[in-house]
Amino acid sequence: MNYTETHPRKVRGGSVHQTIGEKMKEMPAKTKAKQKDRGKNISSTAPIGVSERRAVEEKYLAPDVSNFVEAHDVKNVEKRIKLWLNTGYPVHLIGPTGCGKTSLAMHVAKELGRPVVWINGDESITTTDLIGGYSQIEQESLRDQYVHNVFKSKDILKADWVDNPLALACKYGYTLVYNEFSRTKPSANNILLSVFEEKILELPTKFGEDRYIKVHPDFKAILTSNSVEYAGVHRPQDALLDRLVSIYMDYYSFDTEVNIVNAHTGLPKEDARKIVSVVRSLREKLPDAQKPGTRACIMIGQGLKGLNGQGNMNFEQLCIDVIATKTRSPMDLLEKQAFVKEAIETLA
Ligand SMILES: Nc1ncnc2c1ncn2[C@@H]1O[C@H](COP(=O)(O)OP(=O)(O)O)[C@@H](O)[C@H]1O
Ligand SMILES: [Mg+2]
Known part of the structure; x- marks a missing residue:
């Protein structure tokens, strides 16, 4: 016997009573692909396509480094940064304003050949800004009448999680540039401790196995901060500083x-x-x-x-x-x- 799905319930905002087949037919191809991927576990070694990489870079506005000068003294610092990053340690560039920290961090990050995501530290940054959060709740109602006297009805609530730069970088092995990280309140940066030490990112608002992300082996982080204390700059917690290799930069020659x-x-x-x-x-x-x-x-x-x-x-x-x-x-x-x-x- 062939069953036909029927969906008699009407709700505001367009019909949700189509069969899944009908829904898929109406969807644009892009959404279809997304829908297909939903629920699939994100493998931390999943390769990233060029377009995906471009989208991430655009979203987090990794600034372009133009007219970069690779003089002898620039190269020297560059080599030290690369050595420590390849050894598995996050690097902290510290130096006076305008000595070239941000440009060098971006240059090295781009040279590593992985997508670069970028965060600019400031007073208002929270852990959510670093890792992401639930952007919206999606509600779906399904009511099927397979046989004339049998109803099957269910309401599904799905929360859509959106990754921010730190979670993206940890999941997919991107390079994170966290510029002026000491401008962010130390409590918001606590999340970095287990990323750097145990190589685990804990998403505090998630439950079960989704709560922990194993940091991708290609994940690298370059942090910058100003050596001159201005009002409004927080002193980072020692526990965090201890986990970073700090390279002191001065003005170039x-x-x-x-x-x-x-x-x-x-x-x-x-x-x-x-x-x-x-x-x-x-x-x-x-x-x-x-x-x-x-x-x-x-x-x-x-x-x-x-x-x-x-x-x-x-x-x-x-x-x-x-x-x-x-x-x-x-x-x-x-x-x-x-x-x-x-x-x-x-x-x-
Ligand atoms: N190696 C470099 N090649 C070209 N321009 C550079 C280089 N280093 C720094 N600059 C330029 O010097 C200025 C200050 O550098 P920036 O990286 O912003 O310093 P900081 O982050 O230490 O304040 C910027 O305009 C930047 O473009
Ligand atoms: Mg800077």
Whole structure:
């Protein structure tokens, strides 16, 4: 005897009383494939397709590293980072603002050849932002009348879990770049302890075997943080610091900074040298929190390019405008102006 499924119950928001066959017919091909995969255990060694990888990268906006300069001193740090990552340890890059931590972390991460996911630490980040959570609850009603006097009825509630960067990286073996991780409250970062030590990610809101994810062998993490203590930066817990290999970075050498300015602005090396000399001499005079980094060199370079080489007066103003950013008072500014003047005079 052939049974025909009938679905007499109507609910708001479109019919849910179709047979599964009918539903599948109406679905676009993409959703069909997704539906087919649902419930399948995610194998931690599942290969990732190029399109999937692109989607993840786009979603978490791993910034592009353009005009990267691989000078001798850059390569040296790069080698150390790769060594520790390949040995299985997460690497923590620590250094002053603008010395090149983020660019180097992104560059190395991309060189590893795995998809790169990215988190930017800040005060409002929670563990959920790192691992993911339930995005929505899907409700499904099924009521079948197989035989005229027999009803089968069931309501199914399904919670849709969405992975965030840490869970993605742990599951599929991506490279995680956690930029300025010390800006996040230490309690939100606790989740990293078992990832780094026991190689297990625990999803606190899940139950049963879904609660634990075995960290994929290709998972790698690069964290960055600022060595200069600003207000609002949390001191990471010792337990976490103990699990990281920390590489202290300082500003690159004079020549490397010149090459970086040249690569970013296209200015002749002679102009780049002038800029870098001024910025480096300001670094010697200003307190840690106000020291201008390589970013300041590039900004002055862009300004100079905009000026099309019109005189020294303008160059001085450019330098002042760029380094005045962390100035607290007119007196402070006057002092900086004097430093810039002095630095430019010693150039001549
Ligand atoms: N090796 C490099 N090659 C090219 N540009 C670099 C390099 N290192 C740093 N930069 C540039 O210097 C600036 C500061 O670098 P960034 O990585 O943001 O520093 P940090 O993260 O330490 O504050 C950025 O504009 C970046 O593009
Ligand atoms: Mg940075």
